[in-house]
Amino acid sequence: MATFLPQEIIRLKRDGVALTEAQIDRFVKGIADNSVTDAQIAAFAMAVFLNGMTAGEGAALTLAMRDSGDVMDWTRFGFDVDAPIVDKHSTGGVGDKVSLMLAPIVAACGGFVPMISGRGLGHSGGTLDKLEAVPGYDPYPPTDRFAAITRDVGCAIIGQTGQLAPADKRFYAVRDVTGTVESVPLITASILSKKLAAGLNALVMDVKVGNGAFMATLEDGRRLADSIVAVAGAAGTPVTALLTDMNEVLGRTAGNAVEMLEAVEFLRNPAVAEPRLREVTLALAAHMLMLSGVVSAPDDAAARVAGALDGGAAAEVFARMIAAQGGPADFVERAAAHLPLAPVVLPVTLGRAGFIAAMDTRAIGMAVVALGGGRTDPAQAVDHGVGLCDVRGCGTYVSADDPVAIVHARSDAAAADAAAAVRNAVRLSATAPVPVPVVAATISGADAGPVAPAVTGANR
Numbered sequence: 117m118a119t120f121l122p123q124e125i126i127r128l129k130r131d132g133v134a135l136t137e138a139q140i141d142r143f144v145k146g147i148a149d150n151s152v153t154d155a156q157i158a159a160f161a162m163a164v165f166l167n168g169m170t171a172g173e174g175a176a177l178t179l180a181m182r183d184s185g186d187v188m189d190w191t192r193f194g195f196d197v198d199a200p201i202v203d204k205h206s207t208g209g210v211g212d213k214v215s216l217m218l219a220p221i222v223a224a225c226g227g228f229v230p231m232i233s234g235r236g237l238g239h240s241g242g243t244l245d246k247l248e249a250v251p252g253y254d255p256y257p258p259t260d261r262f263a264a265i266t267r268d269v270g271c272a273i274i275g276q277t278g279q280l281a282p283a284d285k286r287f288y289a290v291r292d293v294t295g296t297v298e299s300v301p302l303i304t305a306s307i308l309s310k311k312l313a314a315g316l317n318a319l320v321m322d323v324k325v326g327n328g329a330f331m332a333t334l335e336d337g338r339r340l341a342d343s344i345v346a347v348a349g350a351a352g353t354p355v356t357a358l359l360t361d362m363n364e365v366l367g368r369t370a371g372n373a374v375e376m377l378e379a380v381e382f383l384r385n386p387a388v389a390e391p392r393l394r395e396v397t398l399a400l401a402a403h404m405l406m407l408s409g410v411v412s413a414p415d416d417a418a419a420r421v422a423g424a425l426d427g428g429a430a431a432e433v434f435a436r437m438i439a440a441q442g443g444p445a446d447f448v449e450r451a452a453a454h455l456p457l458a459p460v461v462l463p464v465t466l467g468r469a470g471f472i473a474a475m476d477t478r479a480i481g482m483a484v485v486a487l488g489g490g491r492t493d494p495a496q497a498v499d500h501g502v503g504l505c506d507v508r509g510c511g512t513y514v515s516a517d518d519p520v521a522i523v524h525a526r527s528d529a530a531a532a533d534a535a536a537a538v539r540n541a542v543r544l545s546a547t548a549p550v551p552v553p554v555v556a557a558t559i560s561g562a563d564a565g566p567v568a569p570a571v572t573g574a575n576r
Contacts, residue, residue: 182281204320208330367390378505487525502525
């Protein structure tokens with residue numbers, strides 16, 4: 117067997133050569149077993165950042181990182197090989213609690229959703245942080261228990277274990293400090309390696325686009341969506357990507373417990389759900405049903421997911437999932453009693469009237485982080501009780517005394533700071549803004565463009 121020389125693989129990629137599957141697999145094995153140094157990982161990441169990857173290279177990198185740890189084999193737990201095992205992944209935004217409602221909706225329609233979720237990143241909230249606001253909820257059940265809940269309830273939402281795509285964990289840590297996070301091929305492989313390690317038969321992507329997203333422009337979002345759809349297809353997993361608007365808070369809340377409360381109200385009383393949140397959730401759920409083969413016609417999928425929500429079946433599945441993972445059996449009925457909010461309550465008024473024309477959504481997310489609802493250090497504990505509720509959306513008319521949001525904080529000073537941040541983030545106008553579609557585009561395998569190189573200053 118030839119001697120493995122990481123520097124030769126780096127040199128080839130530096131010079132724009134397409135790497136073979138064997139070369140990529142050997143380099144990823146070196147990441148996992150520490151025979152490749154951090155400096156070599158950084159050099160390889162920069163070479164990919166500058167020169168990009170083909171769909172074949174991206175698929176090889178994705179599968180090698182997937183196979184660096186455990187991969188779920190659902191047939192071991194009684195599932196048919198073609199069972200509708202499907203998940204959704206969001207690139208992150210402010211107020212994005214979609215997974216909490218989407219998983220039980222799809223499960224109520226006959227899909228199986230083994231969702232492996234993450235914590236908040238930067239200004240965006242994390243599904244796992246929201247669920248940990250629920251007393252007793254266990255986000256790290258043993259694999260057998262995870263599979264049993266998925267089989268019996270239809271969905272389970274857990275956190276990533278150390279055995280899931282461990283090469284990606286080390287690779288990302290190096291990228292985070294070497295200016296290569298924004299590489300589209302590397303983002304693609306990072307997302308897909310973890311999702312495919314869950315043994316999915318289909319995946320729907322929610323690529324957020326706007327001032328509250330990591331992809332600020334539709335062009336950047338399309339580039340990432342094209343890459344994910346093409347690479348996943350080359351790896352043998354069908355993916356559909358939706359580009360969705362993140363130029364304002366999604367729903368009426370931003371925080372952890374407050375978003376859990378909104379999710380419960382969404383499921384129990386869908387008639388009063390915030391319209392944009394409902395549209396995104398049901399659109400993603402319908403695509404999950406179609407892509408996984410539960411239904412074939414778009415109209416049928418739309419009717420199924422709406423029926424599961426409006427008829428109460430999704431709320432029942434959600435209650436069973438919470439209880440199965442250690443949460444209170446009466447959580448859906450008594451969510452407010454189980455989710456105490458921070459005691460200092462401060463309505464945020466603007467002192468002038470007008471239509472909400474725009475908002476700096478990232479700044480609003482950072483206001484929640486500053487309250488303690490997110491992290492400035494990876495080891496930091498999250499305060500689940502702080503956040504914003506009753507957030508008014510773009511196009512809403514407010515008087516001088518109408519609150520545009522209500523702050524929940526631990527102290528008067530923290531509440532005042534958050535209120536100031538919200539005031540600075542909201543812009544009024546004398547006329548109503550033109551409504552922006554919440555679902556901007558849908559990309560399937562047939563629609564995906566060529567895999568692009570990195571997102572850099574030269575090609576943005």
